[in-house]
Amino acid sequence: MSQVLVITSGKGGVGKTTTTANIGTGLALYKQRKVVMVDADIGLRNLDVVMGLENRIVYDLVDVTHGLCRLKQALIKDKRFENLYLLPAAQTKDKTAVTPEQMEKLCDELRKDFDYVLIDCPAGIEQGFKNAIAGADKAIIVTTPEVSAVRDADRIVGLLEASGFEEPKLLINRIRPDMVKRGDMMSIEDMIDILAIELLGVVPEDEKIVVSTNRGEPAVADETSRAGQAYRNITRRIEGEEVPLMTLQEVEPTFMDKLRMLFGIKTRTAKGEGAKWTF
Amino acid sequence: MALEPVIIKGTRDGITIIIERYADFERVKNSIVEKLENGRDFFAGGTARVKVKNGSLSDEEYLELEQLLEDYGVSLKKQLHPKTYIFPDQSRIPILLLKRTIRSGQKISYKGTVVILGDANPGSEIVAYGDILVMGVLRGMAHAGADGDVSAIVAAFRLQPTQLRIADVISRPPEEIQEIPRFPEIARLKDKTIIIEPYYQFSFNCIKRKQEGIK
Numbered sequence: 001m002s003q004v005l006v007i008t009s010g011k012g013g014v015g016k017t018t019t020t021a022n023i024g025t026g027l028a029l030y031k032q033r034k035v036v037m038v039d040a041d042i043g044l045r046n047l048d049v050v051m052g053l054e055n056r057i058v059y060d061l062v063d064v065t066h067g068l069c070r071l072k073q074a075l076i077k078d079k080r081f082e083n084l085y086l087l088p089a090a091q092t093k094d095k096t097a098v099t100p101e102q103m104e105k106l107c108d109e110l111r112k113d114f115d116y117v118l119i120d121c122p123a124g125i126e127q128g129f130k131n132a133i134a135g136a137d138k139a140i141i142v143t144t145p146e147v148s149a150v151r152d153a154d155r156i157v158g159l160l161e162a163s164g165f166e167e168p169k170l171l172i173n174r175i176r177p178d179m180v181k182r183g184d185m186m187s188i189e190d191m192i193d194i195l196a197i198e199l200l201g202v203v204p205e206d207e208k209i210v211v212s213t214n215r216g217e218p219a220v221a222d223e224t225s226r227a228g229q230a231y232r233n234i235t236r237r238i239e240g241e242e243v244p245l246m247t248l249q250e251v252e253p254t255f256m257d258k259l260r261m262l263f264g265i266k267t268r269t270a271k272g273e274g275a276k277w278t279f
Numbered sequence: 280m281a282l283e284p285v286i287i288k289g290t291r292d293g294i295t296i297i298i299e300r301y302a303d304f305e306r307v308k309n310s311i312v313e314k315l316e317n318g319r320d321f322f323a324g325g326t327a328r329v330k331v332k333n334g335s336l337s338d339e340e341y342l343e344l345e346q347l348l349e350d351y352g353v354s355l356k357k358q359l360h361p362k363t364y365i366f367p368d369q370s371r372i373p374i375l376l377l378k379r380t381i382r383s384g385q386k387i388s389y390k391g392t393v394v395i396l397g398d399a400n401p402g403s404e405i406v407a408y409g410d411i412l413v414m415g416v417l418r419g420m421a422h423a424g425a426d427g428d429v430s431a432i433v434a435a436f437r438l439q440p441t442q443l444r445i446a447d448v449i450s451r452p453p454e455e456i457q458e459i460p461r462f463p464e465i466a467r468l469k470d471k472t473i474i475i476e477p478y479y480q481f482s483f484n485c486i487k488r489k490q491e492g493i494k
Binding site for chain 2: 043045049054055056057079091092
């Protein structure tokens with residue numbers, strides 16, 4: 001049964017597009033699901049850039065809804081991952097170019113051919129947001145450990161509930177365990193306390209995200225990326241698997257580890273993820 | 280157009296006949312006859328010069344004109360270069376000149392040639408029925424010959440587009456990162472594929488073709 005998921009946040013810059021790209025890639029790459037990512041951010045499109053598919057765009061979402069091309073013509077097949085497709089947004093139009101009814105129709109159309117339809121929602125709560133959620137079954141709310149982002153996420157939860165969404169899931173992005181430990185950053189518990197929704201996953205701050213975003217290669221496919229590992233786990237949870245949440249404390253290297261490092265011997269923790277980060 | 284194909288002006292040493300080459304030669308001749316008939320006695324015995332606007336007269340046409348004037352007693356002054364008065368035909372190639380940067384989300388559509396004194400950034404779109412010239416860095420999408428003109432070109436001081444389209448052909452730069460050329464380039468259609476060559480090579484070829492054509 002196919003699902004239409006909307007990735008939303010209210011606040012801008014918290015990682016909606018990065019999350020969409022990584023979950024989409026993760027589902028296609030590790031779960032062999034047929035996935036389409038829809039960029040609903042008309043006028044400020046980014047998903048195509050993050051996926052490195054910008055130069056392949058000929059038709060876009062607005063062309064499809066206005067009947068200027070067939071849906072199949074506008075879908076861009078990913079260059080690396082089988083089963084992964086992108087429906088880009090128009091860049092020279094604005095949010096009013098599409099209505100919620102048209103989006104609903106589009107989602108139902110896509111639902112026939114794909115296991116997952118991921119909608120990358122624009123920031124804000126206006127028309128763009130209304131368009132993005134119109135055709136969705138479920139919502140993933142992305143937030144960062146900042147008071148402003150959590151405030152906006154809370155507003156979004158309220159709006160989603162009012163539009164009949166049941167149990168939106170929370171994704172906490174860009175958390176820094178060291179800062180949480182020092183008490184300089186909101187902890188996961190603090191955020192769940194306020195938002196009172198189910199946690200889908202936690203993605204640590206990772207410099208590799210910046211690199212992968214700029215290169216147009218999602219971090220989820222990078223086995224050495226911590227954030228990539230977090231997204232792989234989120235992918236599995238979306239598929240219904242029980243994956244324990246990661247503990248975010250970095251394991252202090254033991255005396256023996258330090259000794260091994262001194263001699264240049266690779267330890268289990270040298271590459272990170274598996275040992276340092278339990279998920 | 281209500282423009283007279285022929286204007287006759289009196290000057291100190293005779294008359295000057297100014298011919299607009301929008302009209303075909305028959306109309307030009309008719310107009311001259313009409314004008315000369317009106318002042319048969321006035322013109323007789325005089326001399327005339329010919330100026331041609333927006334084009335030129337062929338040698339046959341020139342002889343014909345000389346014959347025609349002779350019938351009215353007007354002698355045509357021998358001119359060394361009767362064909363040198365070529366005015367550029369501006370009215371037929373509309374040109375849009377933009378002195379600014381074209382940014383993401385901005386779309387320029389024009390039924391003619393587009394010249395940009397500035398850059399065209401990624402996410403911008405330039406669609407022209409004619410050629411596209413960017414006197415800066417072209418990083419966005421450019422579509423020349425949008426209504427099917429396969430002879431349209433895209434030229435830029437630095438040609439680094441996300442996508443290029445000429446007539447109904449679409450191309451994008453190769454995936455692997457390659458060295459960015461530090462010279463102006465020009466894109467055109469050759470056998471239904473878009474090719475990019477250095478601008479100096481293109482202009483060199485143009486001159487060569489022209490010279491060969493004259494020979």
